[in-house]
Amino acid sequence: MSALAYVLAxxxxxxxxSDQRTSHITERLAAVGAHIFSQQVKExxxxxxxxxxxxxxxxxxxxxxxxxxxxxxxxxxQAAQSLGCHIFHRSDVLSALxxxxxxxxxxxxxxxxxxxxxxxxIFLVAGVDPTIIVGGEVDAWDGNARLGQGNYLxxxxxxxxxxxxxLRPQLGVVTNIELDHPDHYQSLDQVVEIFQTFAQxxxxxxxxxxxxxxxxxxxxxxxxxGLQNLEQADYWATDIHYGATSTQATIWERGDRLGEINLALxxxxxxxxxxxxxAAARCCGVPFEPIAEALASFQGAKRRFxxxxxxxxxxxxxxxxxHPSEIEVTLQAARLRAGQGRRVVAIFQPHxxxxxxAFFDEFAKAxxxxxxxxxxxxxxxxxxxxxxxxxxxxxxAIAHQQDGDVAYYPDLQSLPTWLAPQxxxxxxxxxxxxxxxxxxxxxxxAQLSANxxxxxxxxxxxxxxxxx
Numbered sequence: 103m104s105a106l107a108y109v110l111a112x113x114x115x116x117x118x119x120s121d122q123r124t125s126h127i128t129e130r131l132a133a134v135g136a137h138i139f140s141q142q143v144k145e146x147x148x149x150x151x152x153x154x155x156x157x158x159x160x161x162x163x164x165x166x167x168x169x170x171x172x173x174x175x176x177x178x179x180q181a182a183q184s185l186g187c188h189i190f191h192r193s194d195v196l197s198a199l200x201x202x203x204x205x206x207x208x209x210x211x212x213x214x215x216x217x218x219x220x221x222x223x224i225f226l227v228a229g230v231d232p233t234i235i236v237g238g239e240v241d242a243w244d245g246n247a248r249l250g251q252g253n254y255l256x257x258x259x260x261x262x263x264x265x266x267x268x269l270r271p272q273l274g275v276v277t278n279i280e281l282d283h284p285d286h287y288q289s290l291d292q293v294v295e296i297f298q299t300f301a302q303x304x305x306x307x308x309x310x311x312x313x314x315x316x317x318x319x320x321x322x323x324x325x326x327x328g329l330q331n332l333e334q335a336d337y338w339a340t341d342i343h344y345g346a347t348s349t350q351a352t353i354w355e356r357g358d359r360l361g362e363i364n365l366a367l368x369x370x371x372x373x374x375x376x377x378x379x380x381a382a383a384r385c386c387g388v389p390f391e392p393i394a395e396a397l398a399s400f401q402g403a404k405r406r407f408x409x410x411x412x413x414x415x416x417x418x419x420x421x422x423x424x425h426p427s428e429i430e431v432t433l434q435a436a437r438l439r440a441g442q443g444r445r446v447v448a449i450f451q452p453h454x455x456x457x458x459x460a461f462f463d464e465f466a467k468a469x470x471x472x473x474x475x476x477x478x479x480x481x482x483x484x485x486x487x488x489x490x491x492x493x494x495x496x497x498x499a500i501a502h503q504q505d506g507d508v509a510y511y512p513d514l515q516s517l518p519t520w521l522a523p524q525x526x527x528x529x530x531x532x533x534x535x536x537x538x539x540x541x542x543x544x545x546x547x548a549q550l551s552a553n554x555x556x557x558x559x560x561x562x563x564x565x566x567x568x569x570x
Contacts, residue, residue, distance in 0.1 A: 210277030238403030481537030
């Protein structure tokens with residue numbers, strides 16, 4: 103929502119909006135002319151009647167844009183209905199913007215933020231000056247959106263609520279297809295149907311052929327990329343070296359050697375994302391040289407293996423991983439970075455009761471690359487806990503699957519105080535999840551500093567335990 107608001111405000115359209123609290127995101131919107139309310143009340147909609155020509159064209163009422171997260175009980179939504187405002191879904195606005203440009207839309211269950219950000223960054227380095235709308239914040243354009251003057255728009259396309267089918271881009275990219283939102287979809291087949299419709303509405307589709315669902319051909323694509331299923335790939339990599347700070351590989355395009363890349367992101371999943379970005383850039387006519395230059399300097403989106411702080415050899419990493427597949431590949435990347443002799447400490451906040459329940463067994467097996475695993479209580483995201491599911495149940499299931507220490511600690515407020523003494527010099531600490539666990543990072547850094555020097559790596563491991 104904030105990315106769309108930013109682009110519209112930069113286009114000099116009158117934009118107002120609200121959030122429950124101010125943040126750097128709302129401050130950025132205010133800086134480009136958006137009027138921000140710090141609470142969600144019905145009076146916000148009445149404040150703009152007749153204020154501008156653009157609004158007067160709609161009978162003095164603002165056009166209202168909502169996301170799926172806004173429920174019928176929201177006071178602003180109720181006021182918009184009562185006033186007779188035109189109400190649109192966020193996907194309607196994104197669809198309209200996609201139609202204005204030569205658009206590249208990136209969808210998929212995992213990796214779409216990194217892949218779309220990579221494509222946008224490649225276009226920037228290549229001098230294409232794109233408009234960019236993605237789901238994560240990127241330092242290269244100081245946020246989750248930028249308005250360019252070029253012909254291209256790069257957008258992240260979300261399948262979570264099915265609105266992906268509204269987009270009709272010139273070029274589509276699909277990174278993979280799995281069931282991730284059991285609150286909206288009953289089966290993988292329903293997810294596939296959404297991507298089938300998306301594929302039909304793209305002038306051209308690029309897809310990762312390593313994904314078993316895509317490899318079966320149920321989603322029609324014109325360009326394939328992959329690291330494993332090379333028979334179906336138009337773009338692939340050889341001579342791969344997964345290092346602790348970067349990934350090196352040779353890139354091939356339909357049998358022709360394009361050249362070497364030194365990717366500043368870790369792990370096979372990010373090399374796959376980079377291949378998708380390379381394929382998209384090449385389909386848009388970008389030479390390989392600026393592609394390789396961009397891949398070497400791109401530092402990733404925020405909350406995607408983002409280093410948030412270091413103290414006395416302890417490194418804190420924030421990652422949005424909230425699905426078992428994402429957790430597995432993120433911990434694999436963490437193991438690469440940690441190397442020998444360093445512990446990987448995973449702190450996971452499960453996101454949504456429906457997702458935790460649907461993938462309970464998969465979550466239980468996803469933490470095998472962690473030496474220490476800590477599970478917090480489940481972030482509800484507005485869902486009701488109809489099955490009385492707890493983070494402690496998941497912690498017990500994980501403990502049955504691995505030899506490392508596995509603890510349950512439900513209280514986020516006291517988590518930094520409890521955790522800091524447990525950490526040792528050299529620990530790589532990952533805070534995983536799509537909820538608010540990452541908000542504890544500043545307190546954890548402060549607590550580490552207050553505690554002084556941590557234990558040395560060779561010290562006996564202190565058994566993690568939850569509070570009484």
